[in-house]
Amino acid sequence: MSLLGRRVSLNSLRVFEAxxxxxxxxxxxxxxxxxxxxxxxxVRGLEEQLGMPLFERIYRGVRLTEAGEGLFDAVQEGFATIERAIDALLNRQRHPRVNILTDFSFAAYWLMPRLPAFRRDHPQIDVRIITRQVGEMRPDPEVDVAILFCDERTLAAGVPRLFAEEVFPVCSPGFLAQHGPIDSLARLAEVPLLTLTSEDKAAWQDWPGYFQRLGGIAHRENAELIFNNYTLLIQAAIAGQGVGMGWRGLVDEAIDNGMLVGLTELALHSSQGYGLIDMQPTAAGEAKATLMAWLLEAAGAGR
Incomplete structure (x- = not known):
């Protein structure tokens, strides 16, 4: 039994508070x-238990003693804390929340533009997006679902794939007008390239792998700008600072809006891609299942 239970009862505190x-x-x-x-x-029993008066009896009423005022403040704060906790639990039951972990690029360019449609169709489900750099993708007990770039082995093991990796050079219309046409690997190697790096070796394609996989000339570091954030790289490409590597699904909207041009004749396909991972497979939940089904449907519609 707690110290509170041995000394005073919660019911006597409730009566005292009123x-x-x-x-x-x-x-x-x-x-x-x-x-x-x-x-x-x-009240009298509570005062006897504490060994001090809490009220002064006055004509047609009572008033708090100094000890009573102190206890009243503490009891009100405690009851308010309990009430907020109960409200939060009830609200969580009414509005279940699903936590999604993904990288900055996927969240910014694919998930966020589509999330309003999910919220419109499922207003009872709250979605929390957690973004981390690739090198920071560590287990997290709060994460329900993860959308991560996966290698071929992971996807072959049964992880649902949202879409396969398709990469191609992208640049601004102004850059292409100045430096184009860029219709071959040899010409691509001659223009400034925007490079994405990470602290850990990422599964996705980089420029050396891209040139090698297409069977063309060896990659040369030609006036490269280097970024560790794909969002910044895309902004640099839009600003006309060079050619970046565009991933199908991430750059589609910028191409559709005319901010970027996709050099799709130089596209490269692989068996890698973004996978949808249930991070709490033993924790079944209708909200999580609904969101995962919607994500797969939205990716399929995009394809």
Whole structure:
């Protein structure tokens, strides 16, 4: 039993809080559907347990002693904390939340533009997006679903694939007008390239792998700008600072809006891609299942 339970009861504190708030045993009894004598008896018992008076009995009422004022503040704060916790639990039951972990690029360029449609169709489900750099993708007990770039082995093991990797050079219309046409690997190797790096070796394609996989000339570091953030790289490409590597699904909207041009004749396909991972497979939940099904459907519609 807790110290609180050994010394005083929660019910006596509830009665005390009502009497202190109303400064009236009669009004407290009316609120608690009790009697004035029962309230008075509960308060007297609490005072005896604590060994100090909490109220001064005055004409037609009561007022708090200094000790009573201190206890009243503490009890109100404690009850308010309990009430907020209960409200949060009830709200969570009414609005279940699903936590999604993904990288900055996927969140910014694919997930966020589509999420309003999910919210419109499923307003009862709250979605929290957690973004991390690739090198920071560590297990997290709060994560329900992860959308991560996966290698071929992971996808072959049964992880649902949102879409396969398709990469191609992208640049601004102005850059292409100045440096184009860029219709071969030899010409691509001659223009400034925008390079994405990470602290850990990422599964996705980089420029050396891209040139090698297409069977063309060896990659040369030609006036490269280097970024560790794909969002910044795309902004640099839009600003006309060079040619970046574009991933199907991430750059589609920028191409459709005319901010970027996709050099799709130089596209490279692989068996890698973004996978949808249930991070809590033993924790079944309708909200999580609904979101995962929607993500797969949205990716299929995009294809």
């Amino acid at each position: 009497a202190a708030r109303h400064l009236s045993f009669t009004a407290a009894a009316r609120e608690l559907h009790s009697t004035q004598s029962a309230v008075s008896q509960q």
